[in-house]
Amino acid sequence: MKKVLKFGLLLVLVIVVGVVVYNYPRLNIITGFSAKSVCSCTFEANRSLASIEKGDNGFSPINLATNKINFEEKSVTSTVFGLKARKAIYKKGVGCVLLSEDFKNEISFKPNRHIIEKKLPYPFGVLPQKDTVFTNVNYKAVNKAVENAFDKIGDSVKKTRAVLVIYKNKIIAEKYAEGFDENSKFLGWSMTKSITSAVVGVLAKQGRVDIHQTNLFPEWENDQRSKITLNNLLQMNSGLAWVEDYNTISDVTKMLYLDKDMSKIPLEKPLVSKPDSSWNYSSGTTNLISKYIRNQFKTHQEYLDFWYKELIDKIGMNSMVLETDAKGNYIGSSYGWATARDWSKFGLLYLHKGNWNGTQILNKDWIEYTVQPTPTSNGEYGAQFWLNSGGVYPNVPKDLFSCNGYQGQYVFIIPSKNLIVVRFGLAENPIFNTNQFLSSISQSIGLEQ
Known part of the structure; x- marks a missing residue:
């Protein structure tokens, strides 16, 4: 019996070590994703840790992370088997910021809001919408379609959380999964x-x-990237190298979970094709647009x-x-x-x-x-x-x-x-x-x- 127990414990240890070794190069990204997700869902969306870990973080390898919430500091620290701790901190106005190891938590920036709560019916104001019945709308069919978008009790396949249907500025159907509502x-x-x-x-x-302007960034002035237009960035056919793969250590995962400045990686990418000749979906391209807007x-x-x-x-x-x-x-x-x-x-x-x-x-x-x-x-x-x-x-x-x-x-x-x-x-x-x-x-x- 003791031999069986020892063998069982050894097997578990081997599995754990194997998981760590296999995922070690990705641990920074796993814990970065987890810390950012738990932080935002907790402090921005008002969700419970159990709900977040079961839903948003409930897939491999992100579910390997252990998450600790500091409600006083409004931060989250995530690790995998105690390794590669990453921290995200909430600041009102900018949500949760994923910190790098050398960052000293000096987040003083935030936007000024210009919120005006107009006394008009939804969608143009904060008052309830005026009831309207459209004779050309088959409400029974709409409601059935919305109902079918959600899982039946006990299932977890479609995983729909919210559906909203608006016709002629009026909500004609609205449904939320348990734990979510119109304020979520x-x-x-x-x-x-x-x-x-x-x-x-x-x-x-x-x-x-002007969408046709070139020479978008000083860093591109002396090479062929100077010919990339704003239109090319918007349409994602700039010709810049980019790998959008969330399952590996790729351009997009390094950008989102390792860099302090998310325009840095895409800004440094070389051309691999002529602008306007090949479409390549790229989150890096969009963050270049954000940088261009900043400029x-x-x-x-x-x-x-x-x-x-x-x-x-x-x-x-x-x-x-x-x-x-x-x-x-x-x-x-x-x-x-x-x-x-x-x-x-x-x-x-x-x-x-x-x-x-x-x-x-x-x-x-x-x-x-x-x-x-x-x-x-x-x-x-x-x-x-x-x-x-x-x-x-x-x-x-x-x-x-x-x-x-x-x-x-x-x-x-x-x-x-x-x-x-x-x-x-x-x-x-x-x-x-x-x-x-x-x-x-x-x-x-x-x-x-």
Whole structure:
């Protein structure tokens, strides 16, 4: 019996050592992801550690991390078997910042907000929406489609957390999983890229930038990268080398979980193809755009304030928080938080061609530019938005375009149906059948009578 017990303990030890050895090169990234995730979900989204570790961090190898929350300091420290401790700290206004080993916790920057709670019905104000019944909407079909987007009791496959359907500015269906509601903040992941694009659109409207301009950064002045245009960055066909792989030590994981300045790695990347000749999805490209936006302002404070003053607060996305890196740069590729209702407002801005209740935030031609397919993207991508012009969703109108994020975060805009569909969760195609979900909702909207 003792021999069996010893053998069992030895086997466990060998397995543990094997896991550590296999994952050791990735430990900094594993603990960095975990600390950042737990910190943001705790202090920005008001979630419990048990909920976070089961949901957001409940996949391999991130679930190897042990997380310790310091509520007094508002920080989280994560380790794997006591190794490679990483720390993230919460600061109001900029969310949770992942610290590097040599960082001395001197985060003094934060944006000034310009929140005005207008006494208007949703979506243009803080009052409840006015009840409206549309005779061309099959409400039974809409509600069934929304219900089918969620797991049945006891299942954990689709992992949907929120669905919101808006027709003609009115919420016609809304549902949340247990533990979430209309006040819950959701991480948009790469939906934040579309916010970054919109900020460039505001600058373009003000005449401060031109999408065709070259010589974007001083670091590129003396080589072929000087020919890259702002349009190339927005359409992700700059020709810069980039590996977007979240399962390995790659460009994107090093950028998000090792660097203090998240523009550093993409800024140093060489050209591997001629600009405008090949599409390559790159979070690094979006963080270069964030850096480019920063360079349009004399002070860092102006840069921090602009995103809110000229866009986010103007359309009443009052819950939104854009998180920064340790240098105070917005992580435009990945870290925007807001409620489902506030994310929907961003979709409505684009549905209404840049107009927000009578105020033109973005030029109409910017919206038209946004949905022009990027060359070599097979009709799937525009200017930091995803498109359906190539028929990715075969049973959904081709004019659909969307903000998409990791694990199935979506804001879908369908102009021909006057429709916005928002979905948050932890599963995406093919596990979550997006085409079926969208087509069921779209088909429930009949012709106006």
